[in-house]
Amino acid sequence: MVLVVASMALLVGQGFAVGLNGPNWPGIVALFPAAAEGQTGLGWGGFIAGLALLGLLSELLAARGFCRGERFASGAVVIIVALLVLFVFFPILKLGSAAFISPDGGFALVEFWGRLSAPELWRLNCFQGTGRCGVVINTVILGTLAALLATLLGLALAMLVARTNFRLKRTLRAISILPIITPPFVVGVAIIVLFGRTGVLTQLGADIFDVRPTRWVYGLPGILMAQVLAFAPVTFLVLLGTLEAINPTLEEASTTLGARPMKTFLTVTWPLLRPGLAAAFLLAFIESLADFGNPLVLGGGYEVLSTKIFFAVVGARYDLGNAATLAMILLSLTLVAFWLQMRWLGNKSYVTVTGKSDAGLAAPVPQVIKVAAIALIVPWVAFTIGVYLIVVGGGFVTDVGRLDLSPTFSHIVTAFSFEFGENGLRLYGSAWDSMITTLWVSAIAAPLTTAIGILTAWLVARQDFAGKKAFEFGTMLSFAIPGTVVGVSYVAAFNVPPVDITGTMAILVICFMFRNMPVGMRAGMAALSQIDRSMEEASQTMGAGGLATLRNVVLPLIRPAIFTALVYSFVTAMTAVSAVIFLVSARHNMATAYIMGRVENGEYALAIAYSAVLMLVMIVCVVLIQFVVGQRRLGRRKELQGAGPAPAE
Amino acid sequence: MSDTAIEFVNVIKRYGSAVAVDDISFSIAKGELVTFLGPSGCGKTTSLRLIAGLELPSEGQVLIGGRDVSRDPASERNVGMVFQSYALFPHMNVLDNVSYGPVIRGGNKAEAQAKAREILEQVGLAGLQDRLPSELSGGQQQRVAVARAIVQQPEVLLFDEPLSNVDAKLRRKVRAEIRDLQRRFGLTAVYVTHDQEEALAVSDRIIVMQSGRIAQIGTPQDLYDRPATPFVADFIGDANLIDGTVQGGHFRAADLELVLAGHDGPATVSIRPERITLQTGGPSKVLSATYLGSRTEYVIETGAGELLVSRPISEPAMPNGSAVSLHIASSDLTRVR
Numbered sequence: 001m002v003l004v005v006a007s008m009a010l011l012v013g014q015g016f017a018v019g020l021n022g023p024n025w026p027g028i029v030a031l032f033p034a035a036a037e038g039q040t041g042l043g044w045g046g047f048i049a050g051l052a053l054l055g056l057l058s059e060l061l062a063a064r065g066f067c068r069g070e071r072f073a074s075g076a077v078v079i080i081v082a083l084l085v086l087f088v089f090f091p092i093l094k095l096g097s098a099a100f101i102s103p104d105g106g107f108a109l110v111e112f113w114g115r116l117s118a119p120e121l122w123r124l125n126c127f128q129g130t131g132r133c134g135v136v137i138n139t140v141i142l143g144t145l146a147a148l149l150a151t152l153l154g155l156a157l158a159m160l161v162a163r164t165n166f167r168l169k170r171t172l173r174a175i176s177i178l179p180i181i182t183p184p185f186v187v188g189v190a191i192i193v194l195f196g197r198t199g200v201l202t203q204l205g206a207d208i209f210d211v212r213p214t215r216w217v218y219g220l221p222g223i224l225m226a227q228v229l230a231f232a233p234v235t236f237l238v239l240l241g242t243l244e245a246i247n248p249t250l251e252e253a254s255t256t257l258g259a260r261p262m263k264t265f266l267t268v269t270w271p272l273l274r275p276g277l278a279a280a281f282l283l284a285f286i287e288s289l290a291d292f293g294n295p296l297v298l299g300g301g302y303e304v305l306s307t308k309i310f311f312a313v314v315g316a317r318y319d320l321g322n323a324a325t326l327a328m329i330l331l332s333l334t335l336v337a338f339w340l341q342m343r344w345l346g347n348k349s350y351v352t353v354t355g356k357s358d359a360g361l362a363a364p365v366p367q368v369i370k371v372a373a374i375a376l377i378v379p380w381v382a383f384t385i386g387v388y389l390i391v392v393g394g395g396f397v398t399d400v401g402r403l404d405l406s407p408t409f410s411h412i413v414t415a416f417s418f419e420f421g422e423n424g425l426r427l428y429g430s431a432w433d434s435m436i437t438t439l440w441v442s443a444i445a446a447p448l449t450t451a452i453g454i455l456t457a458w459l460v461a462r463q464d465f466a467g468k469k470a471f472e473f474g475t476m477l478s479f480a481i482p483g484t485v486v487g488v489s490y491v492a493a494f495n496v497p498p499v500d501i502t503g504t505m506a507i508l509v510i511c512f513m514f515r516n517m518p519v520g521m522r523a524g525m526a527a528l529s530q531i532d533r534s535m536e537e538a539s540q541t542m543g544a545g546g547l548a549t550l551r552n553v554v555l556p557l558i559r560p561a562i563f564t565a566l567v568y569s570f571v572t573a574m575t576a577v578s579a580v581i582f583l584v585s586a587r588h589n590m591a592t593a594y595i596m597g598r599v600e601n602g603e604y605a606l607a608i609a610y611s612a613v614l615m616l617v618m619i620v621c622v623v624l625i626q627f628v629v630g631q632r633r634l635g636r637r638k639e640l641q642g643a644g645p646a647p648a649e
Numbered sequence: 650m651s652d653t654a655i656e657f658v659n660v661i662k663r664y665g666s667a668v669a670v671d672d673i674s675f676s677i678a679k680g681e682l683v684t685f686l687g688p689s690g691c692g693k694t695t696s697l698r699l700i701a702g703l704e705l706p707s708e709g710q711v712l713i714g715g716r717d718v719s720r721d722p723a724s725e726r727n728v729g730m731v732f733q734s735y736a737l738f739p740h741m742n743v744l745d746n747v748s749y750g751p752v753i754r755g756g757n758k759a760e761a762q763a764k765a766r767e768i769l770e771q772v773g774l775a776g777l778q779d780r781l782p783s784e785l786s787g788g789q790q791q792r793v794a795v796a797r798a799i800v801q802q803p804e805v806l807l808f809d810e811p812l813s814n815v816d817a818k819l820r821r822k823v824r825a826e827i828r829d830l831q832r833r834f835g836l837t838a839v840y841v842t843h844d845q846e847e848a849l850a851v852s853d854r855i856i857v858m859q860s861g862r863i864a865q866i867g868t869p870q871d872l873y874d875r876p877a878t879p880f881v882a883d884f885i886g887d888a889n890l891i892d893g894t895v896q897g898g899h900f901r902a903a904d905l906e907l908v909l910a911g912h913d914g915p916a917t918v919s920i921r922p923e924r925i926t927l928q929t930g931g932p933s934k935v936l937s938a939t940y941l942g943s944r945t946e947y948v949i950e951t952g953a954g955e956l957l958v959s960r961p962i963s964e965p966a967m968p969n970g971s972a973v974s975l976h977i978a979s980s981d982l983t984r985v986r
Contacts, residue, residue: 070722534736537703540723541730542750542801549724552749556740 054078072546073463076455081471083452087514088478091489092331098492099324136329139289139304142220143333146227147284153228153380154235154280155273156373161236162243163365164373172377175384178233182391183575183592185293186611188226189599190387191217192298193394193608218300226294229384231287235280242276261366282341289334290482292578293592297599305330306484306578313488313582320492327485338480391615394608431610434594439617441505441590442573445512449569450562452513453520458554460521461528462536479518483578486515491582505588508580512573519572520565527561528554567622574618653715654679654837655700655805660709662695669695671861672709677854682831682838686848687858688884696858697807697841702726714804729798730807733814735790737782743769743793744778750801768796772830788819795827799834806831808840812847824851845885849873857881873921879985882919889920889956890985900982903952904932908979917986922946922959924981927967931974935967949973 054075061074133141161169194201195217217225246269254264292306299307305326312323365373459465460472494507535557539549555562577592584593591614598607655677662670670692677683685693698704699711702723710719718726729750737746744765751761769778772792782790791811798806811827812820828851831838842848848855849869857864857872857880865877876882879890893902895916900909909918927947936948936955945966947958956975967973 070724532734532736534732534734535738537701537723538730538732538736538797539738539749539753540703541701541726541728541807542797543724543727543754544749545722545724548753552753553738 054082070463070540070546072550073459074465076546077459077463077465077471080452080456080459081474084474084478084514087510088474088481091486091493092481094493095324095327095485095489098320099328135303135305135308135326136333138220138302139306139330139333142223142227142295142302142304143285143288145220146224146231146288147281149224149228150231150284151235151239151277151281153232153376154237154239154284155277156376157232157236158239158243159365159369159373160377162240164370168381172381175381178384178388182230183293183595183611183614184230184291184577185297185592185596185599186391186608187229187387188222188294188297189604189607189611190390190394191222191226193390193604194386195222218298219302222298222300223294223302223304226298227288227291229380229387230291230294231284232380234287235284238280238283239273239276242273242279246272262368265366265369279341282337286334286337286341286480289330289337290484290578292484292581293596296596305333306482309484309488310581313491320488323488324492327488330482331485334480334482334485335477338477391608391612394605394612396609431591431594431613434589434591435613435617437505437588438574438591438614441508441512441588442570442621444505445509445516445573446566446570448509449513449516449573450520450565453517453565453569454524454555454558454562455550456517457521457524457528458550461525462533475521476518478514483515483576483580484582486511487579487582490579504585507583508588508590511579511583512569512576515576515579516569516572519568523561523564523568524558527558531557563626566625570621570625571618574614652679653677654681654713655839656710656712656715657696657699658710658712660696660699660706660711662692662699662704663707668861670699670706673858673861673863674709675856675863675866677837677839679837680835681853682828682840682851684840684842684848684852684855685858686842686845686855686884687864689843690860691858692861693841693843693858694809697809697839700805700839701728701730701807727801727804728807729801729803729805731791731794731798731809731811733810735782735794735814737790737793737797739782742779742781743774743785746782746793747778747797747800750797754801765796765800768800769793772796787814787816788823791815791823792826795830799830799836802834804837806836806838808838810842811840812842812844820847821850827851849885857884859884875983876919876985879917879919882983882985887922887957887959889922889925890917891920891953891956892917893953895984900984905951905953905977907977907982909982909984911984915986916984919983919985920956920977920981922957924977925956925958926976927958927960927964927973928976929967929971929973931972933973933975935969935971935973938967938969949975951975 055078057078059071059074061078157172161172250272251264251268254268255261259267290306292310295302295304295307296310309323309326309330312319312326456475460468460475465471490507490511531554535553536549539553544552575592577596580590581593581596584590591610595607595610595614598604598610653676657673657675659672659674660670661668661672673692673696685696687693695704699706700713702718702721702725705722706719710717712718713726713728738749741749744762747765747769748758748761751764752758766775766778769775772795774789774792774796777785777789782793785793791814794811808827812823815823824847830836840848840851849872852869854866854868855872856866859880865872865881867875872881872885876885876888882888882890891902891905893900893905893916894914895901895909895911896913898908898910900907900916900918907918909916923944927949933949933951936950939946942962944959944961945964947960947967949956949958958975
């Protein structure tokens, strides 16, 4: 045991001893003169040695009763922990150290303090007249406003869907799902097209009401609009869950005690809703902090942390120290919100569904509130429809940004032209490269993400091992880290040996795997909680080890969760921007990054056309996944021989 | 050694700071059916899971067939287990459920299925092999679970409250089937239940557990007639527990005096309600008489406290409030403290 741990320390030590251009510490040259000639980082040999040591460690742990002596589970825990450390915690630590340590290796506490306390971060000028506020203040203001409005909108939606006989319920549900498959910045682009200086509505206003076109939409108002639109569905789902979990008999009890609808609502329903509201607010707040696409497209002069980090690493003023400092601030903000959310959800959620049947009927919402909710919803629906009209139609007119609405296919042709020549299919369009990379990366990442997510869910839900709480928290944490921070931390960590993978496709796949695994994990845990644990125990007593049990019993029973995880990780990989934009390279560009570039160049029509195609591809792929996974369910007899995706090794 | 199937040596199982099984030792002979009996939370299910390998002991050894398996996971022990919920795989038909073990252990699929068919026939399920578990009745599901557990000829067959999901009417029949099967295959079996009547009916020996410890081990008759502690006396059947003192070969409690050998000092004795006979006229009073069909139960006020007495219907009834005298044979007295 001690021997194994010591060998691992040695291997890791070796890995870090080797820098990009040779040894990192002068002492090594003294010990091994040959090292000065240049030594490459850890190669495949080192990789295999590491894997072997991990395997040995897990065997030893299992022999000592870790995971009830179950060797497969023990191995899985050890490998996942190793991966999490390598791809989540190591980059963050590296990033943290970049904030304190200057590029030449010395401590730079003074510089760190200088960056941390810079007035451009904390200025409060915007409260005292016309000045601008610091980046941190901007970020918090935006997050708070966006979360407040999104929660309000989500609440109105949830009320209408759960507690009224509003006729458009189904439509509302359907619309609320749309933003999930929409790349985050598309809404921003559509808003520019609608409200920008040459926007559709702006021009209309100028023509009819003689309103002078301005750039008002760039900055806080625009970002806020885009974020509220994007996050309302999230808060809606949270609040719908809360509303549906309130036991209607409580409200009926209030009514039979003589309370009128408004009184019942205020004294019973509202207090029961409060934990859900807090959770929805914090969730939207976290999303707003992490949002990168909208502030980039719509920001104008309004800087927030995520864009500021981006500009600190990309472009002429490459300053990793500054980016690291900003990323640490953003990470702290997010973690505080995340922690608050965990506390609220952990202690204050009054779930009033008990499993006993409650015969009561949900009390209808008081009339006043219903009217107010509808008044809120109608503009939202109109706005959403407008945005998606732009997305669908914008790509097929000459220049939607300058209101030239003559129909054309030229954008699609620019992006996706192809030809069947003598040499087979030839792709000319400028977008093909990024499209194909995106499909590849998403298609590789989705099953891997699902596998690691479901495997982790199984370990957390079904295995007992020392340090399980920390393990669970670690996996959830990787979800809370904003994408921009992940992006910068990967740049900081994987540009140099021992793990030098920047610029490869692997880094994109790995990034998606660890960012999205908590979703697969949640889906898996929800499904596992519905399945009696004794079925797995029965399998074990019949001689099946952990892997065989997982494959023959667990996976066939949680197939819907696997589907959910696959779809989600696929769609997220296709629409993600924040982390990816740091990691793309000329050879491996992603669709979102490409579109982002077109937006920056003002080629809105091309960007919109590409987005529309991207969304269409996503829908087709989701249907395809459903078809494949659904087929398997019909072939029940065949699946005994080990169907379902293989678990991660 | 050779005829010991299972042995626990100072086994302790802790969950954090809670102790579920607190230093227990016992051994089970081959071919025996032993029951863990006790109230919920006494550690009986944990003990069963320790045998199965679904839990590993925090301290001590678990031996199966003379081999120390304390660190072996369930999949590496040769045990069969029938779960409370049956735990049949809902996505596999009956035949696949039963042949799962042999196939997993690397058997030839055709052979495994042949073996499964044979067992299914033995438990009376021939012809149902293509059904899904959801298409079977509760009793049939239970038999599939048993067939699945015995198909690999396990060293030990474990039952975790197997009758709790069976209709009350059917229980008697099913438990007789289980007992019959166990004898027919000559299997060593461990059975967990909280129902003392069930335990008395099926077991060769019973291990009574109380808060993680063994209260008493014995045959059903031992436990009923000679309980070792007030807890065992009270848990198995009904018992009158009377506190008093022993002096010079006599037990005294108020006006009650009976011959009882043993050391002098304060004592508690147990008397079964059906071992007390009643006669009209005397110092005691009938507080209540309850007609129960097969017998009448009386609560009698005596100098030594209220006592429960159970008499067959064939005897004349004593009305409420009537004066009676109680007769107890010294041989029916068990000192439990």
